[in-house]
Amino acid sequence: MEFDKQKVDKLEQEIEVEFQNEELLKRAITHKSYSNENRERSLKNNERLEFLGDAILDLVISEYIFAEYPDHPEGELAKIRSVVVSAPVLAEKSKEINLGNYLLLGKGEEITGGRKRNSILADAFEALVGSIYLDQGLEVVREFILELLTADIMTVEAGEHIQDYKTLLQELIQQSSNSRPDYLVVKEEGPDHNKEFTVQVVFEDEVLGTGIGSSKKEAQQQAAKNAIKKIQ
Structure with a gap:
């Protein structure tokens, strides 16, 4: 699967973010299996963006629950955050925006169902967050994160979220x-x-x-x- 202009536009519509630097978006959905199979093209995979996105998610969710739940002790806030940013939840968010449809995967990952694998989807979501931050800044990425995760935060805080x-x-x-x-x-x-x-x-x-x-x-x-x- 190649990532052409048409797919870029469609993904931007899915996530409701228009990138200034579309190379960042392309990198966010490039799995290491794809870059490894196409070494001659010197493609960058999404692992560094995943690292950045993980930190941004922690920041945005921490800031939000700190303000929303002023009476909760540190331990309860940490528990809420840990569930909200866990792999199963982030993978579910990836599915909501159909992120798996756009991933660039190596042949092996493609054959073994990598597009639906929670670990790959969660990592891609973190990488997407990192790419939005670099391209659009903190306010836009905060809006993107909270649009998708506020309902989950409320569910977890109410004790109604069943962790898988x-x-x-x-x-x-x-x-x-x-x-x-x-x-x-x-x-x-x-x-x-x-x-x-x-x-x-x-x-x-x-x-x-x-x-x-x-x-x-x-x-x-x-x-x-x-x-x-x-x-x-």
Whole structure:
């Protein structure tokens, strides 16, 4: 997939930002797999923009929740921010603006579904934030971020956001492996109307975490949450 003027215009319409330097936008959607396969073109990938965008997201979200929730202690503010800028949430924002449709990916990533992979989508969203900041400045990128994430902030603050720990754990594991963890029910207790399940999440013969819940799904999420704590 090449990135021509028509695609530039369409992406700008999706995100409602008109770039002065369209090379920044092109770099934001260039995955390293694409630049590696096209070394002769000396393309820059989006990793540096991702680094910048990550910091800008932290700043904008921190500033917003600091002002909006003056009675919340530091720990609660940190928890809200950590969920709002997590990979699953940012990947969802990428899907809302159809960012995956515009990514420049290498053949391997294309074949294995990289356009829909949360880690790639989240990284691309951060890179897009970085590119908007460099091209348009802080006020424009703040407006872009809050337009997409204010509803999520409110949901998280109200305690109504359900973090998908299984997806987050998978994203962490995929940083170093293509394998997936297994979730094993090791105990099932209680009558049918009041079951309690114990689940272990296992990766490469190692138990990463154990969770207990009233359903297998709830126990799996708890196991994944505990595994993430262990890994991090």
